[in-house]
Amino acid sequence: MPAPSLPLQLPAFAAPDAPSLPLWLVEPAELEAFLAAAGAEFAPWLRATGFDASLGALCLLPGADGQLAGAIAGLGDARARQRQRFGIARAVTALPGGCWHLAFAAPAPAELLSGISLAWLLASYRFERYRPGRKATEPARLRVPEGVDKARLLAMATGEFLTRDLINTPAHDLGPEELEQAFTALAQEFGATSKVIRGDDLLAQNFPLIHAVGRASPRAPRLLELNWGSEGPHLTLVGKGVCFDTGGLDLKPASGMLLMKKDMGGAATTMGLARMIMALNLPLRLRLLVPAVENVISGNALKPKDIITSRKGLTVEVNDTDAEGRLILADTLAYASEQKTDAIISMATLTGAARVAVGPDLAPYWAMDEAMAAALEQGARAGFDPVWRLPFHEAYEPVIEPGIADLDNAPGFGFAGAITAALFLRRFADHPRYMHFDIYGHSPSDAPARPKGGTGQGARALLNALPGMLGL
Incomplete structure (x- = not known):
């Protein structure tokens, strides 16, 4: 089967002049006033159906001629929207196909309009590659409200769809070669240059x-590199591309491999972010680096207690072959640091400890620069893309030093595994403006606008933060 196209599905809004039906959006506190204004036409129907304006609730509105006259959806209150971002998407996915426009009982702030529009796009995602005979239903399309940056939302959604497609594709159809094909296609789409170092050439170089x-x-194995843009500040992105992780000789149990097709989630997310940046033609220079490997077993597999001299010259004792992500990132971060750049950001599905700490919905990050962290926090709120800062805790530095080598890839400390992994990576990212994300890249169950399966984390937050981070 061929490598996935970029992307497999394109999100789309309705044309600005398309005939459309109204989707009224009402908070619970506004409901009685709305019913009074609706009068005999809709109020009895809404009361009879028990519509309560809770977040994502939907009621279709019949016209006098029996045709569909519109719909009303619940916005819930501010707390409900905070607890469940994109909750309005439950109503969106229940709408009949066709074109719709938003209508409000009271003027809506721009942030709310943008959030609903983004939720609408993200909720349209489908991964149907392995069900080609499945009948597709006509999607509900939104006529974008005035004041909403349509191009930006489309770039966000398309980048996210690319990330989801890549993560959702199983490893037999997305190994290092197929990831290279997708990477190269992305570069070609936007006129970027790309190069690849493969196999034994990695040793030679x-x-x-x-x-x-x-x-x-x-x-x-291979190292993928993309360069784009000729002016502006320089940004380097590094994404972990372990296309499947058996654990190597420190073999995972069967249950531990069930989600390992997503171990290239850092690569997929940085590729999605790169797509957003290039689609919006942001005034910066971008470098994207992805080490792409499979971690499997054969006679020449990496062995526990091997000591390897890294690109940077630091020796690493391999105390767990299942802690391979930080190894491939180490060489890549050292390479990234050799070129002058204004910031280095790495993203990886790196540690189970991060999931224990913050669960699957938050993207923990580490930042050496306070201004970058402040910009990210603001960007996360605006992008409905939650993040949580964890520290580069200096007191744990000795934990990653085994004595027999410079560094230990899997210290037997028993605590703070996500932090010690971040400290390990920082030894190779020789840059004062380094930021690292330890993401999950997967929704364990269906959620509004985030179906079960692959998902991006941190990309929208970073996209929004780039002006503050880089002075764009």
Whole structure:
């Protein structure tokens, strides 16, 4: 089966002049006033159906001729919207196909309009690659409200769809070679340059850790590089691309492998973010680096207690072959630091400890620069993309030093695994403006605008934060 196209599905709004039906949006506190204004036409129907304006509630409105006259959806109150972002998407996905426009009982703030519009796009995502005979239903399309940045929302959604498509594709159809194909296609789409270092060339060009992790697979390891833009500040993104992780010789149990097709979620998310940046033609120079490997078993597999000299010259004792993500990122971050850049940001599905700490819905991050962290927090709120800062806690630095080598890839400390992993990576990111994300990349169950399966985390927050981070 061919590698996935970019993307498999394109989100779309309705044309600005398309005939459309109204979707009224009402908060519970506004409901009685709305019913009084609706009069005999709709009020008895809404009362009879028990519509309560709770978040995501939907009631279709019949016209006098028996045709559909519109619909009303509940906005819930501010607390409900805070507890469940994109909750309005439950109503959107229940709407009949066709064109709709938003209507409000009272003027709506721009932030609310933008959030509803983004939820509408994200809720339209479908992953139907392996169900080609499934009959597609006509989607409900939104006529974008005035004042909403349509191009920006489309860029966000399209980048997110790319991320989801890549994560959702199983490993037999998305190994290092297929990820390279998707990466190269992304570069070509936006006129970026790309290059690839494969197989034993990694050793020849001094990427020993990437080679060591991926050499056991018949699908050769590789380092993917994209460069785009000619003016403005320089941003370097690094995404972990472990296309499948068995754990290597420190083999995972069967249950631990069930989600390992998503271990390239950092690569998928940085590719989605890169797509957003290039689609919006932001005034910056972008460099995207993705080490792409499979962590599997064969006679030449990486072994526990191997000591490998990294690209940076630091020696690493491999105390767990299942802690491979930080190894491939180490060489890549060292390479990223060799070129002058204004910021380095890495994203990886790196540790189970991060999930224990914050669960699947939050993207924990580490930042060396306070201004970058402040910009990210603001961008996360605006992008409905929650993040949570964790510290580069200096007191844990000795934990990652095994004594026999410079660094230990899996210290037996028993605590703070996400923090010690971040400290390990920081040793290779020789830059004062380094930021790291330890994401999950997966929705464990269906949620509004986020179906079960692959999902991006932190990309919209970063996109919104880039002006503050880089002075755009």
